[in-house]
Amino acid sequence: MTITDQPTADQAPVVPSRRLSVAPMMDWTDRHCRVFHRHISKHTWLYTEMVTTGALVYGDVERHLRFNEEEHPVALQLGGSDPADLATSAKLGEKWGYDEINLNCGCPSERVQKGAFGACLMAEPQLVADCVKAMRDAVSIDVTVKHRIGIDDVQSYDFVRDFVGKVAEAGCKTFIVHARNAILKGLSPKENREIPPLKYDYAYQLKRDFPDFEIIINGGIKTEAEIDEHLRHLDGVMLGREAYHNPFVMATFDQRYYGDSRAPKTREQVLEAMVPYIQAQLAQYGPLGLKLNSITRHMLGIMTGLPGARAFRQILSDSKKLAHGDALLLLEAAARLRVTT
Numbered sequence: 001m002t003i004t005d006q007p008t009a010d011q012a013p014v015v016p017s018r019r020l021s022v023a024p025m026m027d028w029t030d031r032h033c034r035v036f037h038r039h040i041s042k043h044t045w046l047y048t049e050m051v052t053t054g055a056l057v058y059g060d061v062e063r064h065l066r067f068n069e070e071e072h073p074v075a076l077q078l079g080g081s082d083p084a085d086l087a088t089s090a091k092l093g094e095k096w097g098y099d100e101i102n103l104n105c106g107c108p109s110e111r112v113q114k115g116a117f118g119a120c121l122m123a124e125p126q127l128v129a130d131c132v133k134a135m136r137d138a139v140s141i142d143v144t145v146k147h148r149i150g151i152d153d154v155q156s157y158d159f160v161r162d163f164v165g166k167v168a169e170a171g172c173k174t175f176i177v178h179a180r181n182a183i184l185k186g187l188s189p190k191e192n193r194e195i196p197p198l199k200y201d202y203a204y205q206l207k208r209d210f211p212d213f214e215i216i217i218n219g220g221i222k223t224e225a226e227i228d229e230h231l232r233h234l235d236g237v238m239l240g241r242e243a244y245h246n247p248f249v250m251a252t253f254d255q256r257y258y259g260d261s262r263a264p265k266t267r268e269q270v271l272e273a274m275v276p277y278i279q280a281q282l283a284q285y286g287p288l289g290l291k292l293n294s295i296t297r298h299m300l301g302i303m304t305g306l307p308g309a310r311a312f313r314q315i316l317s318d319s320k321k322l323a324h325g326d327a328l329l330l331l332e333a334a335a336r337l338r339v340t341t
Helices: 031-040 053-057 061-065 083-095 110-114 118-123 125-138 157-168 200-209 224-231 241-245 253-258 267-289 293-299 309-316 319-323 329-335
Strands: 020-022 045-047 074-079 100-105 142-147 174-178 214-218 236-239
Touching: 020 253, 031 045, 031 267, 031 293, 053 061, 053 083, 061 083, 074 083, 083 100, 083 125, 100 118, 100 125, 118 125, 118 157, 125 142, 125 157, 142 157, 157 174, 157 200, 174 200, 200 214, 224 236, 224 253, 267 293, 267 329, 293 309, 293 329, 309 329, 319 329
Parallel strands: 020 045, 020 236, 045 074, 074 100, 100 142, 142 174, 174 214, 214 236
Antiparallel strands: none
């Protein structure tokens, strides 16, 4: 298991379709989380946390873009609204080996709005189109857009239809639709994920109006039955918090949605596979550069729904045990379970 410490764009990997994916989630889908998810599903697409163009144009590129080779297929989500800066950032993403560049047009947080990007960009579809064109001109990998269905009190389907149509003129053919409005004033990001009603039919209508585009749905999806229903109408499904809090929901995705004949790993096998990764990371960065819980925190939900899950979480949350920096703590936690998986 090696970290991409140097750009690796010489050979683009062959990647599966975006039939299933895990949403970009700030403070959650970092490179350690993505490696953990990759041990559960080999084919599900993974997305970085949103990285702002300013962090790449003016900041520490290596810190923001390094990732692990086993993460593929993995997409870099960018936040920004300046076409030139986005082009520069997209080019860096391609150079470092990412499989896709995604533009964030869905985040409703006030901090993001102050940077003039995220969901507020839906009010400026021509600017989004200019941004997409600049990125597409700069890279050879896919450029995609993740967006909401509306902003504030705009409820008309025509709004999102016209947004997609205008951005498509710049060459974007893949749209990830979070099927809620974004309320830019008065709701927190958490409330924006829960209060605005889900309107899956808007995404279905987009697919009917733009049959040649790849339309992927996001928002409130938790079960295989729900995924199956969405895939009757759309090209792909993106899971968010369910994939983080109950990650083993992805265990059957490779077989069910990608036709992979290999048996899925058990929970214990996933944990065992993470041990050498954690050991290598701790050896590389040292206790001052990397804490054990920066990796294990992403794994607390793998035993969700099983007897003994609480004891598992307690061990992985024990500050005294974590301070020892011993990756075998994972196996100690797993041993406390009262079931065989």
